[in-house]
Amino acid sequence: MAGLTAEEDAAAPPPAGVGPGPARTALVAALGELLGTAPPPRREPVGAELFETLLRAGDRAVETGGERELLLAVALADTGVSLRAKSRAAWRLRARALDALGHAAAATEAYERTLALGSTHPETPVLLSMAREKRTCLATAVGLFPADTAGGRETGAGQETGGPEAGAASAAAGPAFASAVGAEAMPGVVREAFTAYVTEQMGRYGAGDARVRELAGAYGTYCRILDQGRMADPLLAGARPVSVADFRGLVAGKTACVVVGPGRFEEAGDYELVVRCDDFRGGERADVHAVADPASASWHRPAGVRLLFADPGETWRETVRRAVPGAQDGLGDASLRRPLQDPALLGDGGWGPETSAAFTVLRLLDHLDVSPRLDVHGAGRLRPEERRWITSRAKDRTKTRTALR
The missing domain is CATH 1.25.40 (Serine Threonine Protein Phosphatase 5, Tetratricopeptide repeat)
Structure with missing residues (x-):
């Protein structure tokens, strides 16, 4: 001792x-x-x-x-x-x-x-998932603009990073951030450098730049984990939490379809990922179940991952409590509760609370842009403004299917 x-x-x-x-x-x-x-x-x-x-x-x-x-x-x-x-x-x-x-x-x-x-x-697997996700967020952020973080990546270990204001003032927020990440600085130091870097990149390239949007998403996820952690197990009904990064990994490289309506879907075998929305029949395949209607009658139906869309946060938490233990392997966490309005994801504030689960999850999949094929079946059931958005971006259409890829 x-x-x-x-x-x-x-x-x-x-x-x-x-x-x-x-x-x-x-x-x-x-x-x-x-x-x-x-x-x-x-x-x-x-x-x-x-x-x-x-x-x-x-x-x-x-x-x-x-x-x-x-x-x-x-x-x-x-x-x-x-x-x-x-x-x-x-x-x-x-x-x-x-x-x-x-x-x-x-x-x-x-x-x-x-x-x-x-x-x-019970907390150990959640803490492991959080640690991995923080590493992913930081690695993604450092790698998105390699020219702007050069220097910091090579000299990060064991060096002073300086204050974030100094980095921003000298247009060196990128190297300062990369240096803080490379040195494995305390999370508070990394967060300040991260904030300065995101601010600088948004000013330099604009919020519409695809890399800036991905950077903002990584920043939002990192800050959410530091501030809130992941959901407690009782709230998750025993399921694992699924973040934006987790969901992207689930979808990446897979052909996907969003099925609108509760009817039987005969073409499920044509896709690697089938997304059902709100109510659907028993026995139907649901790799992902997107829910925006708290009164959905399909909470008990088996699903791989269940995404719950609701705002504000208290409404979302109340909705999550409807999840049935054992009915899903994973539940979307708070980073996925409002993808349309969330500035770290789509940041499109023009869609209100009446927006359908099918349209929301379709927009999320389209934004992530990691599926080689993305179709929507039964788009005619959607609201007129949702159909117009889909039609304007359609690559191919049949009577029942609209392809966005």
Whole structure:
């Protein structure tokens, strides 16, 4: 236990005028308990009580949230892993601390190790998904404009990133952002640099540029994860959360069709991804089920992923609670609740709450632009303005099918 002199660092006085706060007080108490429980050096092996006290101190350090406290949590977790290499709790503590520090790759590895050891903690797979998604968002953002982030990618590791205002003022927000990402800076630092970079790129290329829109989408997803995390398991009815990035991955490279209306769809075998909307018959294939009508009678019907469209957020949360446990493998998270109006996605405010689920999911698929074939069957059932939008972009039409690709 010789490495615990970091207690002095964690218990250092806060800045003038700032109280210690309950999290820091709990950390100091936990460290005091740990030191009181620790045996003299080389006198006896580490028992269960001491091991649990060590992990509890690490948990309090993570809850405190400062960089020094998080580094202390990593040290405590590493001590736990060195004592018990197959401890799920020690690996989970390590993952959480690294994640909070912004060390996404190492955190992902630790979460995966936790699951491989048989962790049944309900949050672990969600936290792993979040860590992976944050990495994807940052990698996407850095790679969209390689010429504008050059320099920062090569010199990021171990260097100061500077303030975001300085980067924007010198038209160097791109390298500053890439440097923060490459150095695995704290999430707050990365977020500030990300904000400056998005602002600069929107001013330089305009909000209509396809790459800027994708950049804004990655930024929106990253900020949502930092601010809100992912939905709690009870709200998800036991299903995995599906973000914009997850949904893009599900759709990518697949031929897709959106079926309007509840009738039987005989051509399902012609597509790799079949999207049903609101009500549909039992026994029908539904790789994706898009719902805008809370009174839908098909909540219980099996679906791969269920997307729930509703606004404002409280209405969406109430709608999600209608999901039937076991009826779907995945549920769209908050990043997919209003794709038409969301500036991180389509940003088209001209469509009101009466917009159909079929049109909304079709627009989402068209915007993601990762399907080699995208058809809509039964467009005649849509509202006139929705039909006009589809007709204006149709590449081919038959009596029942309209192709957008």
